[in-house]
Amino acid sequence: MTLQEITGSAHNFEECMKCTVCTAYCPVVPVNPRYPGPKQAGPDGERLRLKNPEFFDEALKYCLNCKRCEVVCPSGVNVADIIQEARIRYSQSKPKLRDKILASTDTMGSLARPFAPVVNGVLSLGVTKAMMDGVLAVDKHRTFPKYSSESFEGWFKRKAKAAQDAFKEKVAYFHGCYVNYNYPQLGKDFVKVMNALGIGVELLDKEKCCGVAMISNGMSKAAAKNAAINSGAISKVVEKGLRVLTTSSTCTFTMRDEYPELLHIDNAAWKNSLLLATRFIYEAVDSGRKKLIFKDSYKARIAYHTPCHLEKLGWGVFSTRLLKMIPGVEFTLLDSACCGIAGTYGFKKENYEASQAIGKALFEDIASVAPDVVACDCETCKWQIEMSTGYKVMNPVSILAEALDTELTAEANRS
Amino acid sequence: MAKSNEFDVIIIGGGITGAGTARDCAMRGLKVLLIERHDIATGASGRNHGLLHSGARYAVTDQESATECIEENMILRRIASHCVDETDGFFITLPEDDLDYQAKFVESCRSAGIRADIIDPEEARRLEPSVNPDIIGAVRVPDGSVDPFRLCAANMLDAKLHGAKVLVHTEVTEILKEGDRVLGVRTLDHVTGEKSEWYAPVTINAGGIWGHGIAEMAGVQVGMFPAKGALLIFAHRVNNIVINRCRKPANADILVPGDTVCIIGTTSTRVPYEECDNMKVTPEEVDLLLTEGAKLAPALATTRILRAYAGVRPLVSADNDPTGRNISRGIVCLDHEERDGLKGFITITGGKLMTYRLMAEKATDVACRKLGVDRHCATALTPLPGSELGGFEETIKKIWTMPATTYQKATAFRTGSSAKDIEKGVGLVCECEEVSSGEVDYAIRNLEVHSLTDLRRRTRVGMGTCQGELCACRAAGMLAASHGCAERARKDMREFMNERWKGSRPIAWGDTLRECEFTNWIYNHVLGL
Numbered sequence: 001m002t003l004q005e006i007t008g009s010a011h012n013f014e015e016c017m018k019c020t021v022c023t024a025y026c027p028v029v030p031v032n033p034r035y036p037g038p039k040q041a042g043p044d045g046e047r048l049r050l051k052n053p054e055f056f057d058e059a060l061k062y063c064l065n066c067k068r069c070e071v072v073c074p075s076g077v078n079v080a081d082i083i084q085e086a087r088i089r090y091s092q093s094k095p096k097l098r099d100k101i102l103a104s105t106d107t108m109g110s111l112a113r114p115f116a117p118v119v120n121g122v123l124s125l126g127v128t129k130a131m132m133d134g135v136l137a138v139d140k141h142r143t144f145p146k147y148s149s150e151s152f153e154g155w156f157k158r159k160a161k162a163a164q165d166a167f168k169e170k171v172a173y174f175h176g177c178y179v180n181y182n183y184p185q186l187g188k189d190f191v192k193v194m195n196a197l198g199i200g201v202e203l204l205d206k207e208k209c210c211g212v213a214m215i216s217n218g219m220s221k222a223a224a225k226n227a228a229i230n231s232g233a234i235s236k237v238v239e240k241g242l243r244v245l246t247t248s249s250t251c252t253f254t255m256r257d258e259y260p261e262l263l264h265i266d267n268a269a270w271k272n273s274l275l276l277a278t279r280f281i282y283e284a285v286d287s288g289r290k291k292l293i294f295k296d297s298y299k300a301r302i303a304y305h306t307p308c309h310l311e312k313l314g315w316g317v318f319s320t321r322l323l324k325m326i327p328g329v330e331f332t333l334l335d336s337a338c339c340g341i342a343g344t345y346g347f348k349k350e351n352y353e354a355s356q357a358i359g360k361a362l363f364e365d366i367a368s369v370a371p372d373v374v375a376c377d378c379e380t381c382k383w384q385i386e387m388s389t390g391y392k393v394m395n396p397v398s399i400l401a402e403a404l405d406t407e408l409t410a411e412a413n414r415s
Numbered sequence: 416m417a418k419s420n421e422f423d424v425i426i427i428g429g430g431i432t433g434a435g436t437a438r439d440c441a442m443r444g445l446k447v448l449l450i451e452r453h454d455i456a457t458g459a460s461g462r463n464h465g466l467l468h469s470g471a472r473y474a475v476t477d478q479e480s481a482t483e484c485i486e487e488n489m490i491l492r493r494i495a496s497h498c499v500d501e502t503d504g505f506f507i508t509l510p511e512d513d514l515d516y517q518a519k520f521v522e523s524c525r526s527a528g529i530r531a532d533i534i535d536p537e538e539a540r541r542l543e544p545s546v547n548p549d550i551i552g553a554v555r556v557p558d559g560s561v562d563p564f565r566l567c568a569a570n571m572l573d574a575k576l577h578g579a580k581v582l583v584h585t586e587v588t589e590i591l592k593e594g595d596r597v598l599g600v601r602t603l604d605h606v607t608g609e610k611s612e613w614y615a616p617v618t619i620n621a622g623g624i625w626g627h628g629i630a631e632m633a634g635v636q637v638g639m640f641p642a643k644g645a646l647l648i649f650a651h652r653v654n655n656i657v658i659n660r661c662r663k664p665a666n667a668d669i670l671v672p673g674d675t676v677c678i679i680g681t682t683s684t685r686v687p688y689e690e691c692d693n694m695k696v697t698p699e700e701v702d703l704l705l706t707e708g709a710k711l712a713p714a715l716a717t718t719r720i721l722r723a724y725a726g727v728r729p730l731v732s733a734d735n736d737p738t739g740r741n742i743s744r745g746i747v748c749l750d751h752e753e754r755d756g757l758k759g760f761i762t763i764t765g766g767k768l769m770t771y772r773l774m775a776e777k778a779t780d781v782a783c784r785k786l787g788v789d790r791h792c793a794t795a796l797t798p799l800p801g802s803e804l805g806g807f808e809e810t811i812k813k814i815w816t817m818p819a820t821t822y823q824k825a826t827a828f829r830t831g832s833s834a835k836d837i838e839k840g841v842g843l844v845c846e847c848e849e850v851s852s853g854e855v856d857y858a859i860r861n862l863e864v865h866s867l868t869d870l871r872r873r874t875r876v877g878m879g880t881c882q883g884e885l886c887a888c889r890a891a892g893m894l895a896a897s898h899g900c901a902e903r904a905r906k907d908m909r910e911f912m913n914e915r916w917k918g919s920r921p922i923a924w925g926d927t928l929r930e931c932e933f934t935n936w937i938y939n940h941v942l943g944l
Contacts, residue, residue, distance in 0.1 A: 013651075014650050014651065014718070014719040014880070014926055015926055016880070017881075017926075017929055017930055017933050018846070018847070018880065018881040018884055018885055018930070018933075019933065020885075036821065039846070040821070040846065043880075044846055044847055044849075044879075044880075045821065046651075047650075047651045047652075047675045047847070047879070047880065048675060048821065048825065048849065050651055050652045050655075050675075051652055051672075051674060051675050051828075052807065052828070054807065054808060054811070054824060055821060055824055055825070057820070057821050058818070075929075
């Protein structure tokens, strides 16, 4: 039993020893003097807010919710949760139109997809960017991820669903908005890898955006609505004995940790059945249950960037070990540092400079390694790194799909 | 012209009674000298609940005190808005209490002029979620919380603004007499070691429990009954409404939210007069406070405790009540000329923090009569410095057009309208309580601050969760810059940290103990003290 378990109360902020290591590790503090830092904004601020809600400071919106404060805290204080909860409870500022647009990944995706070529063209025009910069305060340096003309779900139904019945072993896949609307290729890669492992894929009955962007844009009620739908759909497949896999570290983290902490959605029944695909694959291979056979021809210099939320989950190790299994890979683990985008945060005009300043160390690190490709489990890190460094960023699952000899792997896993 | 050591009135004791009397006398045009042995609000004035009594607690047993309380309660809301938090209070009935007492209680409150509304237990739980969910009855009364340090400092500051001279860390060593008349006092300055004599036709003994010794020095007897009361401070506000037990006053039955913390108390035990200078809280008292406290708000059982402390009530002996619970909290104003034939000497004692203003008024009335001055008391109508702009929310809106920063709000919460005179400063000194260097600097320049402990009472530096861990060294640096002696600041810092440990020690377990250990690393091992 730890001291926290003995003395712990509902008031987790009281366990703060004021060592200030969270503030020392916060990526925002060095670049934005208006942000009070995690210690002041979190446990210290909470005491003041309990005395009078007038002490809520709107500057808490500068928190990236990267959770690095929680990773370093030696006392187990949920610093970032305290900050996000305070924003939910006390903030008087309503989300702007811009914030609502940025946060509604699901709705925007469904609206844009049928007109993808036009929307993508318009969104990439200089004049559109200038207008969005001026009218919506979406920074002009940013490019929206391109919309795909066919959604992942559409492709899956049309091309893959029938073939899944051939597999006895099954997993469910939570694809997320990015795979569905912007980058179905990652979902296709996932299905390819799973099938090679002898595992069939099914989708959830109903899948909604995990809600991370809504939480960070002050739309916690809408987020809780999505969370309830997802929780129900996940429970249903978990009850059947399936695991639910994802290819986004942020969706995974949000559903596992933010649902109970911030949205008060009880996920105890399925929390441990929701896994990032890399963890599932690594564990299956490591235990000898599954085999991976790679193409001899695959050669790549890969630098891996650990997303903040994966750092918080403590699961970066699964992705990196998996990549290191590929014989043709020359692997570099980049220093742990936030890329600065934090989902929709970096898209906002007022955060652009801070966002780039936060990511600077990482960008320089990548440039000095000069890899063939950067690997990363988070889609928003991918946009930020691609925009800021010019290096191509791939999800480890896509790298696996490229490096695997799928026929030999499928054969090895059939016996 | 009068000599610089001649005054109209000398007031001994810089507690709330002395500070309030100094203000009243000075506002009535008297030339005032206030003398305090330590710092202002070091005795019972700074060692209590900080409860803005509605008077309900005394309604059943002591109607006179109850009436005084509610009248002063309403006055303090007006004149000391920056010291008062208008929280309201509950008197709760638990299953083991007699619910019949509630009717008697409400009737007594109303006859004393105290608003008392019986509310549904469900409603009480909704309004104050921390309250014991098992309650079977609740009465809402106009209790509140009042910061005694701020109240004392504001009275002293106003006395000074009206021309009073204030001597802190100066002890009265002798009452100067000629025959049956008190002429003045001889003092020892504990900082400089200087001995001085001060003269005035009237000397007022406002020494609280120590008034016993001061009276003896003057050759008269005031039978004091020192009743120790122990309290615990929790690390954050568990409740936002004062919670009392609806029964005859007993131990540990009041939980008061005060500033960033909440306080459970008290006990009541008679202690020998000689021990009044060195109060220690025993493990039995801690146990009792925690057990009884958790009945008011169960969360207290798992909430981090910051400190334990004890004060001594300046009760005036009446009968053979072994605990002092039955002694009236009424005001005792003694004109020793009438009582003992000693001219020029007044003792003002008894009473409570709540009724300090009325005590001051009574003592000042007697002093004015003796001096032949015919001026009326105006302290009930004139806001104290800091309270001119109204409550906290109004004050911040009136001072800053832009949204105030967290530390500006914290400063305004503590100093009220005086926040507008406080420079921005370069950063935070105390992080837990958001005290800026500007506020520390203001206190050092205007509020008679000579040590870190004095500074704590004026600003809350070192009163937060870390108990001085991060702020003591910063504040010591600023004090050293003001008085120019690094060695004195180092000694001061050692004493301050030891004093913090004294309060943590009786409750040093769990997170509090971890924090103490961490503080020990910093001060002993990193700073090498």
